[in-house]
Amino acid sequence: MKPYKNLEECLHDLECNGQLIRIKDEVDPFLEMAAIHLRIHAAKGPAILFENIKGTKFRATSNIFGTIERSRFIFRDNIEVVKSLIELKKDPTRAIKSPLKNLKSIVASLHAFPLKNPASKPILFEKTSLKALPQIHHWKKDGGAFITLPQVYSEDPEMPGIMHANLGMYRVQISGNDFIENKEVGLHYQIHRGIGVHQYKALKNKESLKVSIFVGGPPAHTLAAVMPLPEGMSEMNFAGVLGGRRFRYFYEDGYCLSADADFVITGEISNETKPEGPFGDHLGYYSLTHDFPVMKVKQVYARKNAIWPFTVVGRPPQEDSSFGELIHEISGKAIEQEIPGLKEINAVDAAGVHPLLLAIGSERYTPYNAAKRPAELLTIANRILGTGQLSLAKYLLIAADETCLLNTHDVAAFFRFVLERIDFKRDLHFQTNTTIDTLDYSGEQLNNGSKLVIAAYGNPLRTLCDEVPFVFQKLSQFENPRLVIPGVIALQTAPFHLYSKANFEMISLSEQLKEHSKELTNCPLLLVCDDSDFVSKNLNNFLWTTFTRSNPSHDVYGVNSQFNNKHWGCEAPLIIDTRKKPHHAPDLELDDTTERKVDALFKKLNLPY
Secondary structure, three states, X not given: OOOOOXXXXXXXXXXXXXXXEEEOOOXXXXXXXXXXXXXXXXXXXXXXXXXXXXXXXXXXXXXOOOOHHHHHHHOOOOHHHHHHHHHHHHOOHHHHHOOOOOHHHHHHHHHHOXXXXXXXXXXXXXXXXXXXXXXXXXXXXXXXXXXXXXXXXXXXXXEOOHHHEEEEOOOEEOOOOOOOOOOEEEEOOOOOOHHHHHHHHHHHOOOOEEEEEEEOOOHHXXXXXXXXXXXXXXXXXXXXXXXXXXXXXEEEOOEEEEOOOOEEEEEEEEEEEEEEOOEEOOOOEEEOOEEEEEEEEEEEEEOOOOEEEOOOOOOOOOHHHHHHHHHHHHHOOHHHHHOOOEEEEEEOHHHOOOOEEEEEEOOOOHHHOOOOOOOHHHHHHHHHOOOHHHHHOOEEEEEOOOOOOOOOXXXXXXXXXXHHHOOOOOOEEEEEEEEOOOOOOXXXXXXXXXXXXXXXXXXXXXXXXXXXXXXHHHOOOOEEEEEEEOOEEEEEOOOOOOHXXXXXXXHHHHHHHHOOOOOOOOOOEEEEEOOHHHHHHOHHHXXXXXHHHOOHHHHEEEEEEEEEOOEEEEEEEEEEEOOOOOOOOOEOOOOHHHHHHHHHHHHHHOOOO
16 A cells, blocks of 8 residues: 555545545534534544535544554554564664564665655645634533644754654644634643743743644654654654655745645744633543643645544543554553563553553562562652653552563453552552642642552452442441442542532541441442442443542541551551542533434434444
8 A cells, every 4th residue: 555645545545445434414513523523433433524514615534543443554554664663763783683574664764754845745735714724612611613633843942953843732722712813823732741842942042932733644644743752753753654655844934834734834932821721621521721822823724625634532432542552552562661670551541541550560679578568669650650641640550460460451450459459558659749630620729739659569468349348338428339349339428518628528437437447458449429320330430530530649538547657558448539529620511402413414314323
């Protein structure tokens, strides 16, 4: 197969292989397109091409990466090559030891070099405006229309040029709020991200930062914008190798343009900020309105017959879950090889990715560790929480397994292993008053929260309960106990009236359980929630509710808790208050009117979703 030169070639390939449907009826970019996407994605359906969108002449596409199988299909010719190149970068001697075996990878690496000033520049076909683009409004409380698959390009002011550039995926608000129509967009990113570093350098030199937002183009460009790459490999290098075609670019009016993109928006950012959001985000809640950088728009370009790609994020699993799975497949053991002693790690998708990490590490201090207490695991945990996106985690459960049978992707079995072995007086390690994900509203301030490392090693200390003990049936103010998984019980209580009173409520629960602590040893984890039937319904509900809604330092309690030389511990059960906090962002909910419209459309088109 020839490399895709553009997005339309990819969609044609998908259609020829029965993996794309066209919707020719007019659709509304306000909620309806997102609702169609969500329904087809949930059914593991095909990619979608919207050919008639209200208010714009442009077409749009979504669900391209909706399943891991389709993602593999799109990159079928080059995934193995990319894996090999990543391995070669870690160990270049492999090319010398096995030159013939790695010849294909070495030849493919020639595509890594971006091509400047190509003869063909399709992106210059026409100039358009922000208002003319598909104004896709994903969730009903969103602050406006957003670009959800942007490739945001910026260059290092101190080392200009594409080889030191950053291509990142940061959401972009193109309408709504106080943004001047057709002249301003909002960029949501944190200062430690690549573009944030570039902006810091520009502001230090009292300069504005030139930014280009690429939308569409070959699908390898989109994946490159979210790929965590080895040090020294740029996103443009990666896009060329994965796509089997060099990244083509040129400069126009001082801005870098991707020649093969479907759209490019150019502009400058300085130190001005404006309210951005709300936006229905990947944790399953809205990220609320906060001040973020404003880009003053210079120009908007579009290729002939341009297609606008988008996705819809929300409570996992969504299309970005397939992104994550593909990234993990391509990068292999990159993180594990970066951190000594780390054997395996999983950012749990059902828990919103960043809130919960499961990890397996080595425990090699055995000559000095006859008691089999976590030791090396804690060193590894510190390294994990200081590494890239992993630093956003709130909960890290890390274990050492001498049987080599433990698997971080079997989440229920991993929890069983940890809960059987944890010593609550010894194995809980908190970091307080620290940073967490900007999108996480479990803390009381933006970007402010805590972390909890739970380490487990050694022989089992308990057998986990597989039914609800009778003591939970006779508590005051806590009711409807439900078994979630072995060893985990959910209890329902009244919603928050005042968050400041939660501590007194949990102390009341602890006091009621205190005299039963011995008989509750086999129930090591107790969840206090708004709806215990919902939490216990399935594993995903447990993971999502518990780890997106709790802030460890504020919401973790325990029976007979105590401090010993500033180390907090308790007896079983450990209690996590998973109720939705008064300051938490709203849940994402479907719009009933829009759902009825989609019902009618699907019936008319005879779509089985």
